[in-house]
Amino acid sequence: xxxxxxxxxxxxxxQKRITLRTLRNVLGAPEEQLSEKAKDVLxxxxxxxxxxxxxxxxMIDYEANDLRSNAPVQGNRRISLxxxxxxxxxxxxxxxxxxxxxxxxNCFVVFGLEDINSSIIISRSENLAFDVSSLIKKICxxxxxxxxxxxxxxxxxxxxxxxxxxxxxxxxxxxSLFADDISDAH
Numbered sequence: 001x002x003x004x005x006x007x008x009x010x011x012x013x014x015q016k017r018i019t020l021r022t023l024r025n026v027l028g029a030p031e032e033q034l035s036e037k038a039k040d041v042l043x044x045x046x047x048x049x050x051x052x053x054x055x056x057x058x059m060i061d062y063e064a065n066d067l068r069s070n071a072p073v074q075g076n077r078r079i080s081l082x083x084x085x086x087x088x089x090x091x092x093x094x095x096x097x098x099x100x101x102x103x104x105x106n107c108f109v110v111f112g113l114e115d116i117n118s119s120i121i122i123s124r125s126e127n128l129a130f131d132v133s134s135l136i137k138k139i140c141x142x143x144x145x146x147x148x149x150x151x152x153x154x155x156x157x158x159x160x161x162x163x164x165x166x167x168x169x170x171x172x173x174x175x176s177l178f179a180d181d182i183s184d185a186h
Contacts, residue, residue, distance in 0.1 A: 060093070064100035068107060075179025078106055079128070083172055085112035085165060091119055095155070098123040102152070110171045118164040119157040120145070122171060126152065130178050135171060143167040 020031055029037040071080040082101050086094065091113055098109040102123045108130075111121040120139060122132040136147050136154035143163045147156020159167060 056093075060097050060100055064097055067097075068101050068104060071107075074176055076181070077128075077179045079175070079179040080104075080107045081110070081172065081175055081179070082107065083110045083168060085114060085168060087114050089113055091121075091155070091157075094121055095153075099153070102126075108175050110168055110175070112164045112168045114161055114164055116161075117157050118145075118159040118161050119155060120147070120159065120164070120167060120171070121153075121155045122149075123153045128178075130175075135174055138174075139167050139171060142170070 020034070023034050023038075024031060027034060027037040027041065067082045067084065068080055071082040073079065074081050094111050094113060098111055098121050101107055101109050102125045105125050105127045107125045108128070109121065109123045113119040113121075120136070122136055124130055124132055131151045133149045133151060133154045136149060136156050139145065140147055140156050143159055143166065145156045145158040145167075147154060147158075149155055
């Protein structure tokens with residue numbers, strides 16, 4: 001009778017010893033403390049993740065305040081229009097930035113993001129009676145792209161990079177017409 005799996009067991013044991021040795025070196029702890037040290041590392045990673053998220057929120061707050069305070073005030077309604085085209089970035093960060101800005105009264109945000117399939121974000125403050133989803137649909141029809149949203153926030157993507165600035169300018173003109181109109185009919 002021959003024991004045929006002994007080689008596999010020895011190879012597995014050897015690999016586990018290499019892994020343990022590597023973990024001891026990386027974590028700087030003896031074998032019997034590796035489990036506790038790994039828990040400490042994971043807890044530290046979670047603390048750092050929270051600190052990074054807090055820092056990102058502070059950066060968005062700072063950038064939102066800066067963009068809003070430097071935005072031109074338009075029309076009879078005294079609306080701040082924050083308009084910017086970003087050459088690169090993360091659409092989710094821009095969405096959060098837009099939402100932070102429009103948490104203030106009388107604000108519109110129009111962001112463009114230049115990339116392979118350029119994107120547009122339109123958002124407005126709660127106190128403004130303007131349906132941004134109808135504007136995003138109009139932009140998609142006129143300049144290509146696909147998107148949608150609700151009355152206060154809409155986004156679309158798939159625009160040709162060469163048409164992005166023109167589309168954003170068109171949105172700005174539509175918002176300016178709304179800002180000049182003192183009636184609530186739009």
